[in-house]
Amino acid sequence: MDMDNILIDGLEYVNWNRDLFIKAHAGGLTAIHATLVYWEDTKESLKKIDYWDNLIQSNSDIIMHVKKSSDILDAKKTNKIGIIYGFQNSAPIANDIFLVEKFFSRGLRFMQLTYNNQTSLAGGCYEKNDSGVSRFGEMVIEEMNRLGMIVDLSHAGRQTCLDAIKFSKKPVAISHANPNFFHQSIRNIDDDVLKQLANKNGFIGLSLYPYHLKNHGDCKLEDFCDMIKQLVNMIGEDNIGIGSDLCVNWPNDVVMWMRNGKWTKKIDYGESKDKNANWPKPVSWYSKPEDLSNFLMGMISKGINEKIAYKIAGKNWLNFMKNHF
Amino acid sequence: MDMDNILIDGLEYVNWNRDLFIKAHAGGLTAIHATLVYWEDTKESLKKIDYWDNLIQSNSDIIMHVKKSSDILDAKKTNKIGIIYGFQNSAPIANDIFLVEKFFSRGLRFMQLTYNNQTSLAGGCYEKNDSGVSRFGEMVIEEMNRLGMIVDLSHAGRQTCLDAIKFSKKPVAISHANPNFFHQSIRNIDDDVLKQLANKNGFIGLSLYPYHLKNHGDCKLEDFCDMIKQLVNMIGEDNIGIGSDLCVNWPNDVVMWMRNGKWTKKIDYGESKDKNANWPKPVSWYSKPEDLSNFLMGMISKGINEKIAYKIAGKNWLNFMKNHF
Numbered sequence: 001m002d003m004d005n006i007l008i009d010g011l012e013y014v015n016w017n018r019d020l021f022i023k024a025h026a027g028g029l030t031a032i033h034a035t036l037v038y039w040e041d042t043k044e045s046l047k048k049i050d051y052w053d054n055l056i057q058s059n060s061d062i063i064m065h066v067k068k069s070s071d072i073l074d075a076k077k078t079n080k081i082g083i084i085y086g087f088q089n090s091a092p093i094a095n096d097i098f099l100v101e102k103f104f105s106r107g108l109r110f111m112q113l114t115y116n117n118q119t120s121l122a123g124g125c126y127e128k129n130d131s132g133v134s135r136f137g138e139m140v141i142e143e144m145n146r147l148g149m150i151v152d153l154s155h156a157g158r159q160t161c162l163d164a165i166k167f168s169k170k171p172v173a174i175s176h177a178n179p180n181f182f183h184q185s186i187r188n189i190d191d192d193v194l195k196q197l198a199n200k201n202g203f204i205g206l207s208l209y210p211y212h213l214k215n216h217g218d219c220k221l222e223d224f225c226d227m228i229k230q231l232v233n234m235i236g237e238d239n240i241g242i243g244s245d246l247c248v249n250w251p252n253d254v255v256m257w258m259r260n261g262k263w264t265k266k267i268d269y270g271e272s273k274d275k276n277a278n279w280p281k282p283v284s285w286y287s288k289p290e291d292l293s294n295f296l297m298g299m300i301s302k303g304i305n306e307k308i309a310y311k312i313a314g315k316n317w318l319n320f321m322k323n324h325f
Numbered sequence: 326m327d328m329d330n331i332l333i334d335g336l337e338y339v340n341w342n343r344d345l346f347i348k349a350h351a352g353g354l355t356a357i358h359a360t361l362v363y364w365e366d367t368k369e370s371l372k373k374i375d376y377w378d379n380l381i382q383s384n385s386d387i388i389m390h391v392k393k394s395s396d397i398l399d400a401k402k403t404n405k406i407g408i409i410y411g412f413q414n415s416a417p418i419a420n421d422i423f424l425v426e427k428f429f430s431r432g433l434r435f436m437q438l439t440y441n442n443q444t445s446l447a448g449g450c451y452e453k454n455d456s457g458v459s460r461f462g463e464m465v466i467e468e469m470n471r472l473g474m475i476v477d478l479s480h481a482g483r484q485t486c487l488d489a490i491k492f493s494k495k496p497v498a499i500s501h502a503n504p505n506f507f508h509q510s511i512r513n514i515d516d517d518v519l520k521q522l523a524n525k526n527g528f529i530g531l532s533l534y535p536y537h538l539k540n541h542g543d544c545k546l547e548d549f550c551d552m553i554k555q556l557v558n559m560i561g562e563d564n565i566g567i568g569s570d571l572c573v574n575w576p577n578d579v580v581m582w583m584r585n586g587k588w589t590k591k592i593d594y595g596e597s598k599d600k601n602a603n604w605p606k607p608v609s610w611y612s613k614p615e616d617l618s619n620f621l622m623g624m625i626s627k628g629i630n631e632k633i634a635y636k637i638a639g640k641n642w643l644n645f646m647k648n649h650f
Contacts, residue, residue, distance in 0.1 A: 118446075118460070127460060131456035139589050263460070263464060
């Protein structure tokens with residue numbers, strides 16, 4: 001087994017079907033952290049898990065459910081894509097600590113504390129005042145640490161990131177975001193947060209979502225790779241991966257669902273400053289799951305050290321996950 | 326009809342039965358704001374409303390459900406106790422703005438934004454960092470204003486109180502708490518918050534819960550009445566009522582439920598500094614719902630102007646509710 005060639009995308013939100021799985025499989029992907037829900041409540045989230053369990057069963061010749069990090073190696077060995085379940089919000093656990101274990105037992109391995117807005121656990125990146133991690137948030141982090149569920153700080157506020165990095169007994173992840181030094185955005189991350197994250201062996205998955213990129217959908221591969229070099233120089237080469245945030249095969253109303261959920265009767269345009277209600281145009285060099293393989297080659301072509309490029313394309317994520325499940 | 330003699334308790338948490346209703350009825354109560362839930366989720370809360378609807382139907386000779394403030398006058402006319410439904414938390418609406426109207430249509434007329442802990446709407450009084458009112462919190466307050474549901478800031482943090490007082494287009498209530506000048510407590514209220522509350526015609530219901538009182542269960546009627554005089558002097562006589570916070574006929578494990586809900590696996594003792602897991606001993610002069618009538622006489626006997634005493638015992642609450650429903 002060529003253990004170097006582990007390709008892991010640390011976050012995607014794809015409306016999968018057999019055809020898309022076949023293409024991703026042909027592209028050599030090893031594992032994907034898949035977003036199951038954003039605003040869904042407990043019952044709706046359990047149904048989403050049912051849906052995904054069925055999706056995996058129906059395509060079990062080419063994909064499999066990852067519950068342990070060693071399952072990723074099994075996926076590699078058996079030539080399948082490993083699917084890791086994640087929630088981009090804590091809405092599914094509402095105010096109930098006991099639901100963390102319930103969802104863990106169903107295979108959940110990543111959970112964000114917040115999605116843009118405040119939750120009972122913590123502050124979101126779009127809030128005027130970020131509470132940081134709340135009393136309940138601390139209890140949930142302890143429980144996630146105990147179980148081996150990764151605390152994901154994407155879409156969290158700055159203070160929440162700092163609090164969680166400090167409080168968590170296990171390293172935390174920001175599965176999909178970029179440094180603010182590359183592109184200033186509410187969703188991107190300040191240098192000091194990145195440094196504190198890395199000091200505690202925390203992880204950042206770099207995002208390809210257009211609003212997180214310099215020049216959005218026109219971002220050049222070269223600029224993105226320059227950012228990677230600068231980031232490696234800042235926090236080292238071990239705590240960086242890809243969390244492409246690819247959103248594929250969804251109708252446009254889904255991006256409005258992601259922004260508005262059930263929390264407002266008015267329209268919130270989220271990251272779109274020009275009030276665009278459609279999906280933003282992806283970069284040409286990373287627009288579908290199977291592009292990770294080409295992107296790996298792209299990193300090398302743009303002068304990123306080959307060993308580092310392979311680490312960023314998957315091995316780092318695998319090592320990080322080994323600390324948790 | 327003797328309209329002076331309107332007796333309203335602005336918050337009670339009683340495990341009612343026929344016998345307790347008969348006693349409260351004999352004691353001349355006009356209306357009670359009854360707490361239905363603390364930590365219950367949407368489904369559990371809808372079941373609690375079913376339970377209460379049935380309780381009211383089963384005792385319809387002496388109690389009735391208040392949906393409009395004019396129902397309180399009907400209760401008075403027909404010699405019944407009016408029951409006003411309230412939630413001591415926003416857990417029932419989770420992150421769903423549309424549930425506010427659903428619960429309103431079932432008769433809910435008071436809802437707290439928080440119960441001690443942070444919610445997706447706002448910060449609780451026990452949080453280290455109070456977020457104030459969140460993005461979702463503002464949407465919910467607008468919706469409550471539109472429908473005529475009273476925003477209750479009991480158990481909220483200081484910043485949340487200030488934010489909500491400022492943001493709400495209709496006057497808000499703190500249904501059960503006391504001034505910190507009387508007894509310093511996390512649950513009680515600072516002078517400047519009380520003044521800003523009253524400046525916007527907001528309301529405070531004074532609490533008889535032992536932990537909110539000087540000398541707790543040994544608090545003297547005289548001291549409580551002196552506090553009232555001082556408060557009237559500070560914010561005027563119109564925005565003050567009683568929210569006794571009487572907890573009657575519950576086993577001791579219910580006080581632990583109120584404190585711990587589902588948010589922690591450890592034990593949190595809440596307001597009990599000596600880690601008492603039982604209900605605190607109530608004051609002798611206000612230990613059951615029907616004591617409001619005696620307390621009214623007690624206020625007068627301790628030198629509170631008779632007109633003011635009657636207002637505090639019920640008329641003020643009625644006038645405040647008229648602004649909402």
